[in-house]
Amino acid sequence: MTASSSSSGTNPFAAAAAVAISAATAQLINIKSHVPATLDLGDSNFTTWRTFFLIAFRKFGVLDHIDDTRLANLMLDDAEWTQIDTCIVSWLYTTLSFDLLSAVIQPADDAYTTWTAITDQFLDNVVYRTVQARQQFHGLHQGDMTITEYCGQLKVLTDTLRDVGAPVSDPDLVVSLLSGLNDKFSNCVTTISAARPRMTFRQARSFLLQEEIWMNTRAQKAAATALLSSSRSTGASPATPAAGSAPPTSPSVPQAGGQHSGGNDNRARKRKKQDSRPRNNQGCTTTGGQSRGTPTAASWDNPWHGVVQAWPLASLSQVQPSTGLLGARPGVQPQQSMAALHQPAGQLPPALYQALTGLSL
Incomplete structure (x- = not known):
């Protein structure tokens, strides 16, 4: 059906009446490409869904099918108008969820009746819906939500209040936005509040998005810097030997058993010299009283360090001198190893001489 254009004789700028699409064109339209939202009772997308459909009705020139300007029972004689009206009913049913469709579908419905039944599911009981939406609107806080999620919920509640006849002004929406922000955006509250001219809700939302x-x-850069510093502080130094590797040995450090590397000749001469020394009855040399079985000291050690005193001094001083077959032993100089006895020059007691030399007088 094509509506005749009408114009005022006095107003040259009077708009012509909208031209409706034909019934054949309406049957070929894929409404999903014009209304991408699916309406559900559990979602808060009624405003979005209705906005898309109002745009489509104006675009195709069929707004008179749902605005109560023409009654369907009066247009029964117009076959093309009736076909377009039936196509609109099909569009509406196609964009509903299964639960909502089962609640509103009726046989032989026209477009106006179907549109009214759907809107009543979301706009009936206006007083209760207004009270509930206002409580949610004024009690909304950002919490763990991002700026996009937080502003999105504010916008949905604002649309709901407008749909039920209690619209929220843009300045009030900005105040509610600032009052529910997290503490990390506290510096933005002063900036947005002091802006002149005052920021709109869209401007405040854009400012908060950039701040976020x-x-x-900045948080990502700080985390990367901390990770780099931690890896540097815990990393192995080049001078640190690898785990399980033996420490390097210095040529000057003696090997096991107190021996000097490369000192085989010195050890052989020292062993030969010790074998030529007189021994006591216990098989120990007079030098240091050490056993032949003990390892020799390192070349830098004191040869008299650790000398064992085998006999107490008091008992040695009480030994009575005795004469042998040849008489008293002529006086001899005490050996260096016994210098600690403080024996004066002269004759040694025979018992001490026999004990030291292992010879019988």
Whole structure:
């Protein structure tokens, strides 16, 4: 059906009446490409869904099918108008969820009746819906939500209040936005509040989005810097030997048993010299009283360090001198190893001489 254009004789700028699409064109339209939202009772997308459909009705020139300007029972004689009206009913049913469709579908419905039944599911009981939406609107806080999620919920509640006849002004929406922000955006509250001219809700939302992006970028840089510092502080130094490797040995450090590397000739001469020394009855040399079985000291050690005193001094001083077959032993100089006895020059007691030399007088 094509509506005749009408114009006022006095107003040259009077708009012509909208031209409706034909019934054949309406049957070929894929409404999903014009209304991408699916309406559900559990979702808060009624405003979005209705906005898409109102745009489509104006675009195709069929707004008079749902605005109560023409009654369907009066247009029964117009076959093309009736076919377009039936196509609109099919569009509406196609964009509903199964639960909502089962609640509103009726046989032989026209477009106006179907549109009214759907809107009543979301706009009936206006007083209760207004009270509930206002409580949610004024009690909303950002919490763990991002700026996009937080502003999105504010916008949904604002649309709901407008749909039930209690619209929220843009300045009030900005105040509610600032009052529910997290503490990390506290510096933005002063900036947005002091802006002249005053920021709209869209401007405040854009400002907070940029602030959130900047804060996330700064946090990522700080985390990367901390990770780099931690890896440097815990990393192995080049001078640190690897785990399980033996420490390097210095040529000057003696090997096991107190021996000097490369000192085989010195050890052989020392062993030969010790074998030529007189021994006591216990098989120990007079030098240091050490056993032949003990390892020799290192070349830098004191040869008299650790000398064992085998006999107490008091008992040695009480030994009575005795004469042998040849008489008293002529006086001899005490050996260096017994210098600690403080024996004066002269004759040694025979018992001490026999004990030291292992010879019988």
